[in-house]
Amino acid sequence: MxxxxxxxxxxxxxxxxxxxxxxxxxxxxxxxxxxxxxxxPFDEYNAMKETNYLLSSENNRKHLEESIEQLRTGKTLEKELIEE
CATH class of the missing domain: 3.40.1620.10 (YefM-like domain)
Incomplete structure (x- = not known):
């Protein structure tokens, strides 16, 4: 910086x-x-705005935190995408 x-x-x-x-x-x-x-940079600004938006809802913030914790502890499922 x-x-x-x-x-x-x-x-x-x-x-x-x-x-x-x-x-x-x-x-x-x-x-x-x-x-x-x-x-x-403009893309960094957009990323910050999106993060603020996603964290502005209490329910969404909690859901994201739970998802991150599941990722950290290995509690994830891998699925194959089906292309049509």
Whole structure:
């Protein structure tokens, strides 16, 4: 993860965006006296939004946690897909 000042971000705008896109790397832009911001790849943003959505329902969150626990403890079934 890279941290740059607002001035550096302004001067290297294209380079920073290229780094984020090509390296799938976050870049923090430090804004003196203000809140910092983070530039992330769009696919990472979408994944975060989807995760937040899936965890926003209490029932869905519990179901996902149970499924993860079953996976960790080897309590899974493998089935062959039938193609039509």
């Amino acid at each position: 890279q941290v740059v000042s607002m001035t550096e971000a302004r001067n290297k705008f294209k380079d920073i965006f290229d780094t984020v896109y090509h390296n799938h790397e976050e870049v923090i832009i430090h804004r003196k006296g203000r809140e910092n911001v983070v530039v992330i």
